[in-house]
Amino acid sequence: xxxxxxxxxxxxxxxxxxxxxxxxxxxxxxxxxxxxxxxxxxxxxxxxxxxxxxxxxxxxxxxxxxxxxxxxxxxxxxxxxxxxxxxxxxxxxxxxxxxxxxxxxxxxxxxxxxxxxxxxxxxxxxxxxxxxxxxxxxxxxxxxxxxxxxxxxxxxxxxxxxxxxxxxxxxxxxxxxxxxxxxxxxxxxxxxx
Amino acid sequence: xxxxxxxxxxxxxxxxxxxxxxxxxxxxxxxxxxxxxxxxxxxxxxxxxxxxxxxxxxxxxxxxxxxxxxxxxxxxxxxxxxxxxxxxxxxxxxxxxxxxxxxxxxxxxxxxxxxxxxxxxxxxxxxxxxxxxxxxxxxxxxxxxxxxxxxxxxxxxxxxxxxxxxxxxxxxxxxxxxxxxxxxxxxxxxxxx
Numbered sequence: 001x002x003x004x005x006x007x008x009x010x011x012x013x014x015x016x017x018x019x020x021x022x023x024x025x026x027x028x029x030x031x032x033x034x035x036x037x038x039x040x041x042x043x044x045x046x047x048x049x050x051x052x053x054x055x056x057x058x059x060x061x062x063x064x065x066x067x068x069x070x071x072x073x074x075x076x077x078x079x080x081x082x083x084x085x086x087x088x089x090x091x092x093x094x095x096x097x098x099x100x101x102x103x104x105x106x107x108x109x110x111x112x113x114x115x116x117x118x119x120x121x122x123x124x125x126x127x128x129x130x131x132x133x134x135x136x137x138x139x140x141x142x143x144x145x146x147x148x149x150x151x152x153x154x155x156x157x158x159x160x161x162x163x164x165x166x167x168x169x170x171x172x173x174x175x176x177x178x179x180x181x182x183x184x185x186x187x188x189x190x191x192x193x
Numbered sequence: 194x195x196x197x198x199x200x201x202x203x204x205x206x207x208x209x210x211x212x213x214x215x216x217x218x219x220x221x222x223x224x225x226x227x228x229x230x231x232x233x234x235x236x237x238x239x240x241x242x243x244x245x246x247x248x249x250x251x252x253x254x255x256x257x258x259x260x261x262x263x264x265x266x267x268x269x270x271x272x273x274x275x276x277x278x279x280x281x282x283x284x285x286x287x288x289x290x291x292x293x294x295x296x297x298x299x300x301x302x303x304x305x306x307x308x309x310x311x312x313x314x315x316x317x318x319x320x321x322x323x324x325x326x327x328x329x330x331x332x333x334x335x336x337x338x339x340x341x342x343x344x345x346x347x348x349x350x351x352x353x354x355x356x357x358x359x360x361x362x363x364x365x366x367x368x369x370x371x372x373x374x375x376x377x378x379x380x381x382x383x384x385x386x
Binding site: 078079080117120121124142143145146147149150153154157158160161178181182183184185186187 | 271272273310313314317335336338339340342343346347350351353354371374375376377378379380
């Protein structure tokens with residue numbers, strides 16, 4: 001029976017990100033990570049499939065959470081409003097949890113083309129969940145997919161901008177600013193009806 | 194001196210897509226492709242790096258072309274208008290050229306997670322070129338990136354919908370329909386001014 005190790009997952013994650021920054025992602029092994037964290041390979045395997053997974057653990061959960069939030073949003077909201085509301089809500093929960101490692105994680109991701117591809121896949125998965133939820137609310141394809149991808153693009157940009165100075169303003173404030181500008185720039189084009 | 198072989202590139206591409214469909218992408222080798230096309234490995238290497246490249250050849254060229262079209266769009270157009278105009282223009286040129294293989298190519302891409310990742314990278318590259326051109330026109334970050342990604346998302350959805358029945362209507366007609374709906378749905382949210 002494995003005994004419970006306090007904060008094992010967080011210790012592994014923090015050690016991994018530290019090592020990726022110090023030595024470069026390619027040159028770090030799982031053995032390096034467990035040694036730095038003072039934990040075993042077996043404990044590592046309980047939480048992560050491999051070293052890349054340390055940077056993307058929870059992606060599926062995050063995507064489902066955003067999709068559920070869209071599904072659960074007030075039925076009176078439009079598809080775009082439901083998308084923005086869901087992303088804002090999950091984003092603020094996420095932000096607090098991520099502040100300690102997110103900036104370092106970003107440096108690591110930017111250092112590797114492979115990690116950037118994986119990061120795109122993560123956001124594509126979130127968009128897929130949002131689009132599924134929008135279709136279930138009655139938005140037709142392909143509009144559901146385009147609205148979902150637009151919302152996720154705005155969220156990703158907001159997260160990135162917020163991360164430059166997380167203590168200055170909340171993620172949702174940054175996100176609201178971007179979606180308002182987007183609406184003005186895109187919506188301003190057509191006569192709308 | 195290599196002699197000129199008529200339509201070698203197209204023959205290799207068509208043979209590759211045929212074989213991917215018949216046998217599954219994973220099970221096809223470059224040797225299979227050159228044999229089917231009746232051409233040599235050396236000729237293959239003149240056009241493509243590997244079998245995956247057959248499906249993505251021209252991605253860089255396409256991304257630059259869209260970026261250039263944004264840069265060259267009427268200076269009086271807004272960022273969103275310039276994006277949409279550029280994608281519509283390049284799209285219609287592309288559509289004619291792609292009709293014969295695009296539907297089969299789509300089946301192959303959908304069959305493989307790896308190819309879907311590569312396809313996302315292709316569209317991300319187009320968005321990067323559009324965003325660069327928008328910033329050069331004066332649109333600030335991160336709005337330039339979000340507008341670029343939104344435009345590319347709409348374009349991708351339009352291409353996909355158009356491909357279901359390319360003889361029925363032009364790609365630009367489908368694209369105009371999606372961008373108009375998008376503007377109505379996103380722009381309808383805020384008071385704008």
